[in-house]
Amino acid sequence: MGRLCAVSMDHNSSTVETRGAFSARVAAYIDGIVPRGGDVEHLKLETCNRIELYLVFGGADDEREAVSSLAAEGAATMFGGDAVRHLLRVLLGLESMAKGESHIVSQVKAAYGVSDGCGKVLHRLFQRAFGVAAALRSGCHPGREPSIPYIAAKHYAEHSASPAAPVMVVGAGSVGIEEARVLILMGHRVMIANRTERPPCSAIPGAETVPWSEWRERARECGAVFLCTSSPVPILSGGAQDAMPDAWVMDLGAPHQSEPRNRGVRVTLDEMKTISETMTREYGESLSALEDEADRAAAALSAEISVLTDDTWKHLALARARGIIKERASQHARRRGGGEEELEAFASSVMNAFLRPLVAARAAHSSRAWRILSGEGKEE
Numbered sequence: 460m461g462r463l464c465a466v467s468m469d470h471n472s473s474t475v476e477t478r479g480a481f482s483a484r485v486a487a488y489i490d491g492i493v494p495r496g497g498d499v500e501h502l503k504l505e506t507c508n509r510i511e512l513y514l515v516f517g518g519a520d521d522e523r524e525a526v527s528s529l530a531a532e533g534a535a536t537m538f539g540g541d542a543v544r545h546l547l548r549v550l551l552g553l554e555s556m557a558k559g560e561s562h563i564v565s566q567v568k569a570a571y572g573v574s575d576g577c578g579k580v581l582h583r584l585f586q587r588a589f590g591v592a593a594a595l596r597s598g599c600h601p602g603r604e605p606s607i608p609y610i611a612a613k614h615y616a617e618h619s620a621s622p623a624a625p626v627m628v629v630g631a632g633s634v635g636i637e638e639a640r641v642l643i644l645m646g647h648r649v650m651i652a653n654r655t656e657r658p659p660c661s662a663i664p665g666a667e668t669v670p671w672s673e674w675r676e677r678a679r680e681c682g683a684v685f686l687c688t689s690s691p692v693p694i695l696s697g698g699a700q701d702a703m704p705d706a707w708v709m710d711l712g713a714p715h716q717s718e719p720r721n722r723g724v725r726v727t728l729d730e731m732k733t734i735s736e737t738m739t740r741e742y743g744e745s746l747s748a749l750e751d752e753a754d755r756a757a758a759a760l761s762a763e764i765s766v767l768t769d770d771t772w773k774h775l776a777l778a779r780a781r782g783i784i785k786e787r788a789s790q791h792a793r794r795r796g797g798g799e800e801e802l803e804a805f806a807s808s809v810m811n812a813f814l815r816p817l818v819a820a821r822a823a824h825s826s827r828a829w830r831i832l833s834g835e836g837k838e839e
Contacts, residue, residue, distance in 0.1 A: 462516045463580065463764075464525065465542035469509035470556050470732050472533035475713045481531050482510045488528040489576070492521075499525075501576035502585070504549075506566050507607075507634075507713035507728060508556050511549070513542070515580040543584065543764065544757035550592035551753055556728075556735050557605040558743045562633070564592070584764055591756050599749040605739050607731060608638040608687075611709050612645055614726070614734050615683050619707060624682030625650060628666075629674055629694070634711060635687035639663050642685075650677060654688070675699055683707040686716035693718045700725065776832035780810055 468481045485503055489512075492499045500515035512529065516522045526536065537545050545554070550567055552560040571577070571585050616622050628639045631653035642649045643665045651666045652674035669677050675695070678684045684706055688694060693716055700708055700720035708725040710717045715727055726734070788803040817828060 462522055463539055463542050463584070464514040464516065464522070465511060465537045465545050466514070466525070466529050466534055467509065467511045467537070467545065468531065468534045469511075469554060470728070471554075472535070474729050475507075475715055475727065477531075477533055478508075478510050479714050481534060484529060484531060485510060485512050488512070488525065491528070493576070499576075500578040500581045502571060502574045502581055504567060504570045506563065507711070509549075509554070513546070513581060513584075515578060539765075540758060540761035543588070543761040544754065546584070546588050547592055547595075547753050547757045547760070548750075550588060551595060551600075551749060552604065553746065553750060553753065556732055557607050557610055558735075558739055559600065559604045559746050559749075560606050561596070561604055562606065564589075565633075580764065584760075587760055587763070591760055595749060595752055595756060599752045601742075601745045601749075603742075605735070605742060606637060606641075607711060607728075607735070608634060608685075609641050610735050610738055611685065611711060611726070611731065612638065612641045612647075613738065615707055615709060616645055616647075619682055621682040621705065622647075625680060626683045626685065627652070627669070627674060627678045627681045628685045628687060629653075629716075630686065630688035630712075631663075632687065632689065635685075636663060638685050638687055638711070639666050650674075650681070652677075678706060679703045681706050683709055685709045685711060687711050688716055690716055697721060776829045777814075779832070780814075781807070784810065 466485075468478055473481070482505060489501060489503065492501065498517040499521050500513075502513045504511040504513070514525055516525065529536075548554045550564055552558060552563055555563055567585075568589065574581075577585070615626075625648040626642055628635050628642070628649060628651045631639075631651060635651065635653070639649050639651050640663065643663075649663075649666045650669045651663060652669040652671050654671050679702065681703075682705070684695070684703075686695060686709065690712065691714060693714075695708065695710075695717040697718040697720045700706075700717065701722060704723045706723065708717050708720065708723070710725065710727045711731070713728055717725060717727075719725065784803055784806045788799050788806060791797070791802055792799040
C-alpha cells in the first residue's frame with residue numbers, strides 16, 4: 460500500500476499554545492497538497508488535547524515533503540503498523556488526558572465524516588478501526604470511564620474552600636453540557652450560559668439559564684466558573700477574574716478561554732494533565748488488558764490493510780505484465796515469424812518464474828515493489 464503515516468501532537472508533549480501553532484502548520488501543509496489531487500491521502504483530527512494528521516503517501520517525494528513541512532518540537536511521527544496501533548489507542552481513549560474515555564470516538568468519527576482527503580487506504584483503515592475499537596471496548600473495557608468534565612468537577616469539589624457556592628458553566632456544547640450534568644449530580648447549584656440558543660440551556664434539568672450578556676456579572680456570586688466554549692479568543696479577562704477573587708476559574712478550552720489572573724485560582728487544560736494523571740492512576744491500571752488486546756488487534760489490522768492493498772497492486776502489476784507480453788509476442792511474430800501463442804506462453808513462464816518469490820512474499824517493501832511494477836509508483 461502507499462506508505463501510511465500518522466503525525467501527532469497531544470497533551471503529553473505540548474501546551475495549548477504549541478498545539479495551536481502546530482494546527483496552523485498542518486493546515487498550511489494540507490493547503491499545499493490539495494491542489495495536486497489524490498496523490499496524498501489525508502485526514503486531520505483536532506480536539507482540545509490533540510492535533511493529528513493521517514497520511515498515505517504516493518511516493519518518497521511526498522513523504523520527504525511532509526516530514527519537512529510538519530517537523531515541530533513535540534510532534535511524533537509514526538509509520539505503517541505503528542500508525543495503525545496509534546489510531547486504535549486513540550479510539551480506545553488510551554492516549555487521552557482522561558485515559559479510557561469514549562468521547563474521542565465521536566470526535567474521530569466527525570473528523571472522518573467531513574474529510575474529503577481520504578482515499579481507498581484511509582477509508583478502509585478508519586472503517587475497520589471503528590469496528591475493531593468498538594469490539595475491544597465492549598469486550599475488554601472495565602465498564603466505567605473518567606472524563607475531563609468529571610475530573611475538573613471532582614478536583615474543584617475536593618480543593619475548594621466554598622464548595623457549597625453556586626457554579627457557572629459557560630458554553631453549552633458537548634463539554635459544557637456534560638460539565639453541568641456532572642456538577643448537578645454532585646449536588647451543586649448550577650448556572651449555565653451559552654452565546655446562542657442552540658442547544659437550549661433549558662434542556663439541562665436542574666440548571667438555571669443565565670443570559671449571555673449577564674454571565675460575567677452573575678459569576679461574581681459563584682464559587683467557580685467552568686469555561687467550556689470554543690471561542691478563538693479569551694472571553695474572561697484578567698481584570699474580570701480579579702473582581703471575583705474567591706471564584707475558581709476552570710478553563711477547559713483550547714485555545715485558552717481566560718487570560719492570566721493576578722489573584723485567585725485559575726486551572727487550564729495544561730494543569731489538568733497532571734491533575735488527571737494523579738486522579739486516575741489506579742483506574743489506568745485496570746486498562747492493562749485493553750492495552751494488550753489493542754496491540755494484538757493493531758498488528759492484525761495492519762496486516763489486513765497491507766494484504767488487501769498489496770493484492771490490488773499485485774493484480775494491476777500482473778495484468779500490466781500480461782499486456783506487455785501479449786504486445787511484444789505479437790510484434791515479434793510479425794517481424795521474425797513464428798507462432799504468437801508459443802512466444803506468449805514462453806514469455807509468461809519466464810515472468811512467472813522470475814516473480815515467484817515476490818508473489819509469495821509479504822515483506823515490508825513488497826507493496827512498494829508491486830506498485831512500481833504496476834506503473835503507478837516511481838522507481839528510484
